Amino acid sequence: MTLDECFELGFIVKPHGLKGQLVTQLDVDDAATYDKLKTVYLALPAAPARLTAYQVERVNPQGGLRVLLKLRGIERIEEAEPLRGGKLWLPLSELPKLEGTQFYFHDVIGFQVIDATEGPLGVVENFYELPQQDVLAMRYKGQEVLLPVVDELVSHADMAARQLFVNMPEGLLDIYLNPGAHKNPNAD
Structure with a gap:
């Protein structure tokens, strides 16, 4: 084993x-x-x-x-x-069998991430278990993007189509693609 x-x-x-x-x-x-x-x-x-x-x-x-x-x-x-x-x-x-649209993290590695607004984004690469919450990691336009795994953001998985449906928060992808454009003015 x-x-x-x-x-x-x-x-x-x-x-x-x-x-x-x-x-x-x-x-x-x-x-x-x-x-x-x-x-x-x-x-x-x-x-x-x-x-x-x-x-x-x-x-x-x-x-x-x-x-x-x-x-x-x-x-x-x-x-x-x-x-x-x-x-x-x-x-x-x-592992216990899951009901409905539930899934285990390891089951959706390699699935296509489909956003409700933007459509196909990337592929699920990993999940990280952080102290605050679990996050999904995917590659989007060459950048690793992390998405909190919460019901409001991760909708469901289509196991047959190998797709994971999400609702990306507005502006999250921009933060990863243009990190310098989103500096906190109060940080200095």
Whole structure:
């Protein structure tokens, strides 16, 4: 299993108790979707690209997106401590099915971006998960353009046509094409 075949489920916050349980923070919409995990893949901070499979013995919800995780073979705090900060991964095939026009970011990489006003703009190159919000990155007239991923701006995807429909804010493309023309007069 490689990272390209997986999605990040969350990370290990710290050991819990003396018998090898782990406090984990999930990076998902609903932690209950994963309460029957059988296997997780773990990448430690010292080797972030190397995945090791672990059988899951128990998942105990702790509220919100925190869960206590018990992995087979991790029986003592001394065995759990080195896992602190490790990232938990699952195969892409285990992602929950989405409804309607929802999509996963990895599903629309390479899709044509279609603006409601301007028409075809460019191709989705990447998504960045920033602390404030996720942003879509596309190439437009040789420039990388970032668009916040919010319902008002990213409308829907047509999976069959490989198109992502957006509503670009007025003037956003100009800012990327002519960055010097939009200086803040109060910045000096």
